[in-house]
Amino acid sequence: MNAKTLIIIASFLSTPAHAQGFAGLGTTADGFAVPDPNTQLTFPKDHGAHPDFRIEWWYLTATLKDEQQNPYGVQWTLFRLATSTDDGKGWNTPHIWMGHAAATSETDHVFAERIARGGIGQAGVESAPFSAWIDHWQLAESKETGTYSLHASSAGFSYDLKLLETGPLVLQGQDGYSIKSADGQASHYYSQPHFDAKGHIQFGDKRIPVQGNAWYDREWSSQPLSADQTGWDWFSLRFDTGAKLMGFVLRGEKENFTSGTWISPSGEPTPLAPGAFIAQPLHIHDVQGRTIPTHWQVELPEKDLSVEVKALNPNAWMGTNFSYWEGPVTVTGSHNGAGYLEMTGYE
């Protein structure tokens, strides 16, 4: 679950709609395609872009360790936003692309942002062989089946990872149709949580060889939030047992909406009913003038799960055009493990 600034930038670049919710994600989907529960996702076609929908994102996080077992995290995200339903080509394209990249250790958090117009080749996605890029940042399928390479670099940091697919794709929600509010807002959403990752991260002049796992999310919609939803807390957790959990809390003015998916060690998804996933803040942290809950109690009673989820680096603030908190977490309690946490809408 991740999208942010595109609506605003796009609406600035064209006719501004009355933006609603965090980063305008609650803005109505006028004229754009709307997610349909009857849609069957097909691959590799759905790895590519869906220009009929207003927004979508290709989103990868990795939890990694160096040779001394020090933990690290890496984020790589590509967003697409259509500013109108026009079908323009070249400079006339209504699509704007934005990339976010970050690398996090216990003491450091560095990030960068890129923005580009679609239609001219500077940013885009191809479904087969898969490739998603903005400028020189790229997530691309390699020649060997099931392997991918990931690269991003900016002033002060860079990373290069090789990714190896070790399990099946996971369709979130009902066969990839993920409901986001009681009003019925939804998105198409699938993940690939089974990646082994290996490569290096560079902080300044320091090049650190790392190894671990990665989690890839694909989501597209035209109005993923209802108008009163102001932000979300989204968890992707990987337990030592091999099981995984994706869960989110969408914070609404009237009520919160929670949902998620339990993924068995073999990759079998079980959608969670609204309210089954419970997340309560345990500790808040001041970062960049905001008060952010960086330590959580997460419960999933139906799986006897009760864990504390704690930020590896509480200062993992993404000071991008539309800012949010995103960083690696450690998991302890009934299940141990690691994962990623994203929190938006804390103004």
Add this chain to the structure above:
Amino acid sequence: MTLKEKHRLIWQSFRTIISYWYRSPIQFFTVIFGLALATALWSAVQAINSEARASYDRASAQLSLNDHSTITHVTRALQLADYVVLRRKGWDVSPVAQFNLPQTANISVILIDILSHPSRRTEMIPSGQPSTTEPLVWANYITRNRLEALDLDIKTSLDTALPDNVIITDFSQAASLGLSTTPLDHLLLAQEQLPNLKSIDTLIPGLKINRPALSTDTGTLTESFHLNLTAFGFLSFVVGLFIVHSMINLALEQRRGLFRTLRCLGVPIWVLITALGCEMLLFALIAGGSGIGIGYVLASLLMPGVSGTLQGLYGADIAGVLQLRSDWVLSGLAIAVFGSLLAGARGLYLVAKLPILQSPALFARSQHIQRIRNRGAIIGGVLLFLGTVVLLTTNTLIGGFIFLGALMLGTALALPLILSKVISALTDRAQPGISAWIWSDLRAQLHMLSLPLMALLLAVATNIGVETMTSSFRLTLISWLEQRFTADLYVRLEGKSAPNHIQSWLTDQGTTALPLMTSETVINGHLVSVYGLMDHPFYEENWPLIAKQTEAWPTFHLGQGIMINEQMAYGLDLWPGDQLVTGHFSQPILGVYPDYGNTQFQMVMAQKQLLLSDKPTHIPSFTILLNKIEKPDIINGLTENFGIHQTQFLDQNSLRTRSLAIFDQTFLITNALNVLTLSVAAFALLTSFLSMWSQRLPQIAPIWAMGIPSQQLARYEIIRSLALGALVAILAIPLGLVLAWTLLNVINVQAFGWKLPFHATPVSWVKVTCLSILAALLAALIPAGRLRSLAPSTLLKVFNNER
């Protein structure tokens, strides 16, 4: 005494001291107003300075096209694919296309990509909710009106920074308007690039990086504007201290009797001092607070001048809105509090030494006063000496400022002695009787007036100094513009233009086209622009030189020497007769030319000499002498035949007008501040007159008793003040001239690398002298008015109370 009793005693003493002001509300407001004024002047200058700084940063961020290196291809036009290849390899570049608007004569369209443009993107991408529906097409008023007149359906957002007849738009907007977006003209190269990128000509053979074209840099004028404000900030601080000092003295002087009474009643001295300290703090806070308010209003009034200046300098639209910034608010309060305590320390010391039983024999201290004067003069002399030593030995900007500080302070400290000597001489020459009395009376009061007179001296001298500097600057600029830019038209070439074709076309039309060949070299770690000049009498007739060898130009055209700009001459200490040696290159310096507004080193040589060197050259511009051919014909011809845009032409008139407008705006605010500083000095003088009032009566009473009517005494009071004003102004003129000389020949050279010829402007001296006399007159009006309406009983009381 218990602690509670001590507190009570302090509180009672405090109430007693404060109660004085109930009976003298006018004096109370004078003290508060004086302190507030000092704070106000300081705060206003600080506010303007900090606002201007913030504005510069915004404006600099907006400065666009000329500041960046560009990428072009040596043989072909750039395509969008070139841009994408470089971006995908990590290069931070941004595409720019440029063409003339179809169906319009001479309107250039510059296409940029706002998402990647180095200077526009930050302001274009808002960090908040969308707030604007303005089109992504920018033009100034003139262009906008032309578009409307041409009935073109192009909606524009206003950008006053743009030249006439130029539109800037985003590629996407241009595409949606149906305008052509290819080929690209060039790529802008951001200053910061990632490390370890593959070189651009490895990625695409034939690409080359062009350094930013040399342009008349407005940055140096900005700097000079800043320097002005900083100097004013410093001056206002000093003048502020003087005025605070005289205010505190007024407040203490008026209550000597009260203090004595309190002491006689048994109030310990420490209680008295504590109570006075509390009072001072209270005054400082009240006055400081209101001073910041006045300063804010003052700065708001002056801000339009500042934004006008910035608009002139950058052509950028800077909001003339003042923000409350903590730095100057706090510094305003600090000057009020610390200034009061600093200025009041001496007063408190005198109160502490106050004899209980006997009134201080103020005027029987002439020997002591003489010692103080002498000491001041000696310290002043030492300061002047040390300042001169620093100036001569360090030869740096800081050295220049130290010299300026020492000069101003040293002269101010020496002022009482100088004035006393001058007045003594006048007393000796005066006829016995009333005129002798006037002069000796003036001399007797001199020590009380010395501080406000110092403030007046500094204010007047600064006025003269700054005025002389600005008019020298202006006159020099005009004559330089007239000499250097005499050609009728200048054309700047870009990327694909073919200089040979343009030159032969221009010659065919009957004009004289002088190509300016350019190259670059590095000398002693400095990047030096090298220009090759054609052999033509135009240069000898119009290129001003500040130093030259004999037969400089004929030797130059023979290729037997070079000329360098003033910046390079000062920077490398090379003058006519010296030899410039770098690597295999060795040439004598034939002349040094002024190059105002430029910060870089530059040298010119004969074109054939440059062609013979192994350096890559190109022709970035033509100087065109029209030889009576119509200018519009040439401009239109170049546009039609060679696709040269409006932005590439520069004509002499518009250059001159623009430069002078920028200049005048820059120094507009200086004049306003000049007047303000003088007013504050006048107020300081007034308060000193007022604080002397109670001591004046015993001196005036006998004269009145001898038959001089009070009206006449009031006139003498005014004459006395006028004389002081005139004397100070006369003394300030040489000081102001030394100040101007230092600004022009030391500060300017150190700060910007060019010296300005000194132009004396006697008219301004007369003007400032008149202003100084006017200040003195205004200061004397209230005391003189009081004297005039003095009741005889008051004067008679003096004899009753004879001690």
